[in-house]
Amino acid sequence: MVSAHSGDFVWRAGGALALYAERGYDVRIVCLSYGERGESQGLWRQEGMTLEKAKAGRRAEAEGAAEALGAAISFLDLGDYPLRIDDAGLDRIVGAMRSAQPELLLTHVANDPYNRDHDAAHEATLLARQVAQAAGHDRSTSPIGAPQVLQFEPHQPEQCGFAPNLLLDITPVFDRKRKAMECMGAQAHLVQYYTDLGLRRGVQAVRNGGARSIVQAEAYQRVFPIVGDVLL
């Protein structure tokens, strides 16, 4: 999972992460930045806040949330607003991919007019995936396969050309997601918003033929075709 800022993974994909962690998968989160400048409104309202304090605060929150979800987390601290990913930053993402040998990657959409850091994270994910596949890159580590890339839901989906083609049932782990969301003190106004969104996607999942037991869901859009032997 490649997250532009340290909160994105919680709101938008916390259910998926918890679901796979609970199933015993090795779930890893890479935060490209802490979202220290642009996504820490709560912190900047405090007297005497500095960039370092904001980063530390966000880091603590994100670590708490990751723990609640059952996932490992690392921080590349590349800066936010704007997030700029140079070759060294890219190499670290490639390194993380080669080390994890992922079956799946989760990241942002390609074109979010409200937040170009999200686009940068999307682009870096595709580019790092490509580099990590290269036979001639860093001969001391092994190339990865061809993992699917799933884009999670942006804050304003219709403005980002987001057309979900997967509604993931997160009902069994919604409690964990809720706990993770409650760790994010700097963005507390979003907890209710994403709780409601989970219900709305759940309703939609049932309407699209899902089991009636589905209460909460998360929406995703794949980049690559599914390969398999099942029509669905």
Next chain:
Amino acid sequence: MVSAHSGDFVWRAGGALALYAERGYDVRIVCLSYGERGESQGLWRQEGMTLEKAKAGRRAEAEGAAEALGAAISFLDLGDYPLRIDDAGLDRIVGAMRSAQPELLLTHVANDPYNRDHDAAHEATLLARQVAQAAGHDRSTSPIGAPQVLQFEPHQPEQCGFAPNLLLDITPVFDRKRKAMECMGAQAHLVQYYTDLGLRRGVQAVRNGGARSIVQAEAYQRVFPIVGDVLL
């Protein structure tokens, strides 16, 4: 499976049909027309051909192909080039859906500039699905659920806006598809073409992370989101 002409189901979705038939599913094909006027070049080169003979010839071919695939087949004989689906025709498709209570529907793409009969079949499938869901339609039969609709690959995919999001492994049943294709005497020039296409989609499936054992595949594009508890 809703097929505009009696050959379409063979070339484009024969593998999927055979796969599910072999797994014990009740696989049904509805041919809206025989393709008697526009897709029977081989027959019309014969001396003394008539519309009725062309239909009979196409029907025999299609029945042979369906048998090879292990699927049931029915013919609505609504006429081709152009295929026009009036309310009575629509009602028969609705009836077929209510009788089958399908988990999945296969049909054509929405916009094929070469062949508007395909568009008509796509539209009729969506419309019949909607009517078949209506609580107030024909109280003597039961509404259907919300089956996924998968569009199979058109002859010229890039001109039809076809963006496959499923590559289906049909390797285990390709022999059956080949046999079905060989039943289609009126379009014999297509056997080699669709055999090659199967290989090409198979190569693509492996490149997209599929098992190395995949030799042949078919491409599909879903209309609705997948609902489930697996990220893929």
Next chain:
Amino acid sequence: MVSAHSGDFVWRAGGALALYAERGYDVRIVCLSYGERGESQGLWRQEGMTLEKAKAGRRAEAEGAAEALGAAISFLDLGDYPLRIDDAGLDRIVGAMRSAQPELLLTHVANDPYNRDHDAAHEATLLARQVAQAAGHDRSTSPIGAPQVLQFEPHQPEQCGFAPNLLLDITPVFDRKRKAMECMGAQAHLVQYYTDLGLRRGVQAVRNGGARSIVQAEAYQRVFPIVGDVLL
């Protein structure tokens, strides 16, 4: 406002209708059908329901809702699931437009894969608008001008290519919309859903620069460019 079924206008555009009614505009709703077959689940669960009873029930509900919104309502009874609009039906819509001389038209999106009746209503609105503009159509009534057409939000916006370019503040009239929604007994499960949606669009409106006083909003997508002397 052209509504495919007798409930659509309430859920999706009730706020806009109430807002303009309150400002003294002559607000008129044309229901192409009652939604008697496909959108009256609540009614069809009752013993002894018939098509005529379903229509009467839906009509009563819709009249109540229109009254709550302060709008006039008429019913063309063209049938639903499928809604088919022939030349006579079209002429009645044209007549309604010429009689109203509308400054604005509200209707469905162009492409809703779940519900082709919505597409039919969209198409009929554009076509009737064009015919109503024709100098040579029915010389006893007057051509209309060039009213904007606004598409209201479909139930599953991302699957319909809906990209809202207007977030309408309906806070001052939300009580009226709520009352109108509560009239729709046959679809009572939707009241909470659309109440939540109003809040979600309200949050979005504030985020997009709207006044902090906005609580509820409705989303719209225009068909034609705005003409004016203000950049916004």
Next chain:
Amino acid sequence: MVSAHSGDFVWRAGGALALYAERGYDVRIVCLSYGERGESQGLWRQEGMTLEKAKAGRRAEAEGAAEALGAAISFLDLGDYPLRIDDAGLDRIVGAMRSAQPELLLTHVANDPYNRDHDAAHEATLLARQVAQAAGHDRSTSPIGAPQVLQFEPHQPEQCGFAPNLLLDITPVFDRKRKAMECMGAQAHLVQYYTDLGLRRGVQAVRNGGARSIVQAEAYQRVFPIVGDVLL
């Protein structure tokens, strides 16, 4: 050339028609309607106008324009606003195509929100082309090949998704186009407009690498790929 109304061919493709007529091609125009109701504002301002008089007036204008361009013209009189093309109407278009054995077809764009008659003409052209290719259609005439279909420029190109991929130099025949435009008394306000548009497209043609001698051009968008042995 399939024209929805009897004026469209002049404004939008008059240059192309004149160019090919001058080169000795057999250029034929099929007007599906006279545009008698919706595109004859000039006529309807006259006292005592009737539908028959409007048709006769438009027919005379169009015949004059076709003569100025050097093209043959026929009228199917299917009615306008709305233009409805039933099976009999379609058969006549198919017949015209089989008789002409065209190398090229010109028609309207697929989606003009201002004028659905244009869409109907586009759809009918694609459908008639398909039927005219069918081996089993009307054995007394010969199937056509696979002529390119070029969409000419709509009145408001950006609202119709029009993306021209051909700028046709009409400089040598612009005088003829001008003469043809001047025949269209019922729409005299358009002569200056389309004269200016010709210049604008001419400037664009030069900017896109065309010869400096180009003064006027017309814009087109092809439906099918070009086949050839030249990269351009």
Next chain:
Amino acid sequence: MVSAHSGDFVWRAGGALALYAERGYDVRIVCLSYGERGESQGLWRQEGMTLEKAKAGRRAEAEGAAEALGAAISFLDLGDYPLRIDDAGLDRIVGAMRSAQPELLLTHVANDPYNRDHDAAHEATLLARQVAQAAGHDRSTSPIGAPQVLQFEPHQPEQCGFAPNLLLDITPVFDRKRKAMECMGAQAHLVQYYTDLGLRRGVQAVRNGGARSIVQAEAYQRVFPIVGDVLL
């Protein structure tokens, strides 16, 4: 208003700028480059031209034009063909936004295949807007709100996916725009072109329901939804 080169603001948005200046708004233009290399053909035909002379010439022209429009202008001199905006350049744009606290931003389209400097200006505008909103960016200045971003019309709109959704009446200030255009000696060939375009967009404005008094208009495409209490 963020302009890639020092002429763009005149041709494409001069009317809007003049309109708002006349209404007493504080209108500011930021030119990212002078267009000294790529958009000064007139200057480079002069003997002994140098980059510095070209910049000075362009600057003088642009200052004259801005004065004619009633707007303030500043120049970031980031170089053109290609325009490259590094972090320092971005910071200056952010600074200009924070200082101006704009209600609206005008800039180029996202994808102009003829001129990637335009894309760079578009991207920089969205990115700078985002950074200028960040609570943690440069604590000595105040974050901005959520101003709308309007894309003005590119030179070849159909090739840039430009779909205008606002036609702005600039009739009352067209004289000022004309004067501003006449200041641009290095691109004198464009004065007539953009005068004609103004008329064409004016005709379109009237056709789309605008007042008959509209003579000239400019076309814009918004990036974000409008928020308001008016349907239009």
Next chain:
Amino acid sequence: MVSAHSGDFVWRAGGALALYAERGYDVRIVCLSYGERGESQGLWRQEGMTLEKAKAGRRAEAEGAAEALGAAISFLDLGDYPLRIDDAGLDRIVGAMRSAQPELLLTHVANDPYNRDHDAAHEATLLARQVAQAAGHDRSTSPIGAPQVLQFEPHQPEQCGFAPNLLLDITPVFDRKRKAMECMGAQAHLVQYYTDLGLRRGVQAVRNGGARSIVQAEAYQRVFPIVGDVLL
């Protein structure tokens, strides 16, 4: 022809290059990288491979292929996976364009989710074309005109939004393309794949109205409109 890696020009545009070379055109290939890291799987399976050896091997292969096609080739060695084109690299591409004064440019598509190096090459081609046109760029060389840019077919066309609008008959030179493909030892698995693709595009060319003599074809998508005096 601007090729991201040293093999791309062979597989995807070898026919076009050979065709024009045979006609006496001065055909030039610029390889931005050798594809040494990401597209040399065959080489990296050899013991003791190094980056320098991989580059040398790829260079030798590409020179052989270019010779077989009759084209000149040069290498900018900008690195692959990722390919990063800085200002110095861009200047070299601009220089190559100014020296060649091309009538046509061939390059990759804009958006290939599998391989962002292809996107980088596309972007660099558009940007270099723009800079090479600038009157004020490097006064010691001459600006170029406005050459068409043709995008050749990506490996997975449907995932890249590739919509070919030119099917180029390469039958007369297919032997040369085959020879060139056989030079590419590091990617030998692709020879059969692209031989089959040539046949498939050939079948499509005939179906789209091409001469029956066409056996192999290549597909292209233009960026800019064609300018000419022929409708096709």
